[in-house]
Amino acid sequence: MSEETMKEDIKTEEVSKRIEGGWAPIKKEYLLSKEELEALNAEKLHEPALEVAVERDDQKERKRGQDKRREKKMVHARNDMRNASIRLCPSVLLKGRICKFGNKCTAEHSIEKFMEQKPQDIGPECPSFNQMGKCQFSFACRFGQAHTNGLEQIEKEPDPSYKPTMNTNYSAIQIAMRKHQYDFSRADKIVKELPDPITAMEREKPKLNMRDLSGKAYLAPLTTVGNLPFRRLCTRLGAQITCSEMAVATSILQGNPSEWSLLKRHPSEKVFGVQLVGGYPDSMTRAAQIITDELDVDFIDINLGCPIETINEKGGGCQLVIFLMY
Ligand SMILES: Cc1cc2nc3c(=O)[nH]c(=O)nc-3n(C[C@H](O)[C@H](O)[C@H](O)COP(=O)(O)O)c2cc1C
Numbered sequence: 001m002s003e004e005t006m007k008e009d010i011k012t013e014e015v016s017k018r019i020e021g022g023w024a025p026i027k028k029e030y031l032l033s034k035e036e037l038e039a040l041n042a043e044k045l046h047e048p049a050l051e052v053a054v055e056r057d058d059q060k061e062r063k064r065g066q067d068k069r070r071e072k073k074m075v076h077a078r079n080d081m082r083n084a085s086i087r088l089c090p091s092v093l094l095k096g097r098i099c100k101f102g103n104k105c106t107a108e109h110s111i112e113k114f115m116e117q118k119p120q121d122i123g124p125e126c127p128s129f130n131q132m133g134k135c136q137f138s139f140a141c142r143f144g145q146a147h148t149n150g151l152e153q154i155e156k157e158p159d160p161s162y163k164p165t166m167n168t169n170y171s172a173i174q175i176a177m178r179k180h181q182y183d184f185s186r187a188d189k190i191v192k193e194l195p196d197p198i199t200a201m202e203r204e205k206p207k208l209n210m211r212d213l214s215g216k217a218y219l220a221p222l223t224t225v226g227n228l229p230f231r232r233l234c235t236r237l238g239a240q241i242t243c244s245e246m247a248v249a250t251s252i253l254q255g256n257p258s259e260w261s262l263l264k265r266h267p268s269e270k271v272f273g274v275q276l277v278g279g280y281p282d283s284m285t286r287a288a289q290i291i292t293d294e295l296d297v298d299f300i301d302i303n304l305g306c307p308i309e310t311i312n313e314k315g316g317g318c319q320l321v322i323f324l325m326y
């Protein structure tokens with residue numbers, strides 16, 4: 001072994017050690033030499049500070065204005081695109097359903113006319129049809145040829161590997177909640193019996209066997225990032241315990257559809273929990289009750305670290321820890 005390679009080996013070993021210790025290595029080309037750094041600092045010292053500040057404010061103003069205009073333009077462009085392309089009214093696909101917009105409906109009601117004007121398919125195989133045996137997008141599907149025969153939709157047996165997503169059937173619960181007809185007496189009783197102030201309490205027997213969880217890879221809750229498709233990929237790559245994105249307890253209790261969709265679970269998620277955020281025992285217990293009573297969930301995780309202001313203003317996330325401390 002030459003001296004050079006020996007030196008290289010020692011270096012690599014040192015780098016590996018540092019990585020293990022939690023250091024993040026930076027590529028050589030992104031590092032500044034001492035001289036370069038000094039030159040940069042000297043340059044900064046000679047910058048006319050006031051001028052820079054004015055210029056920056058100016059730029060900010062312009063940027064803000066620009067962003068607003070661009071946003072509006074984007075909305076117009078999206079609407080123009082929507083209006084220019086042919087859309088099939090969903091009422092046509094539901095037997096016996098009459099379009100509630102009547103003559104004012106801007107979508108097409110004739111399947112024949114729609115098919116004549118519809119843009120070409122983007123592929124020969126429809127993944128939904130292949131897996132589920134039918135496609136919810138029907139004639140409007142951009143892989144529609146795969147499951148369309150003239151004016152008819154074809155259905156077949158689902159693929160044997162297909163397992164439907166869990167925790168999706170909740171429209172009846174949402175309606176009951178909106179009508180204030182859901183029975184929350186179980187949650188309300190618990191809150192009523194809470195000692196005031198809340199002190200150490202008898203621990204509930206956990207539903208999960210903690211020993212079974214020991215050593216398993218747990219995918220932490222990740223707002224926006226940790227959505228269902230992402231978690232599906234993670235379970236394929238070895239995650240054994242997964243958690244939903246953070247769901248706001250009060251939005252769950254309002255039956256907010258986008259919040260409820262956060263609770264969906266894929267069958268590959270063998271141990272799955274829901275993370276709730278909120279600041280008050282009444283809404284948190286009610287949300288926990290409805291989730292555990294109606295859905296297939298193994299645990300509820302309470303968020304104690306979210307730094308988002310709108311959440312903290314309502315006593316949730318890291319604000320809850322402050323509540324608990326004082
Ligand atoms: C994009 C993003 C979103 C996150 N969302 C949540 C969340 O909703 N709830 C939560 O408890 N933690 C959330 N976290 C924190 C992570 O769960 C995790 O605790 C944190 O990233 C530290 O772990 P790591 O060092 O493995 O990244 C989030 C982190 C990131 C980066």
Ligand SMILES: [Zn+2]
Pocket residue numbers: 089090091099100101102105106107109
């Ligand atoms: Zn219509």
Ligand SMILES: [Zn+2]
Pocket residue numbers: 126127128129135136137138141142143144147
């Ligand atoms: Zn399709």
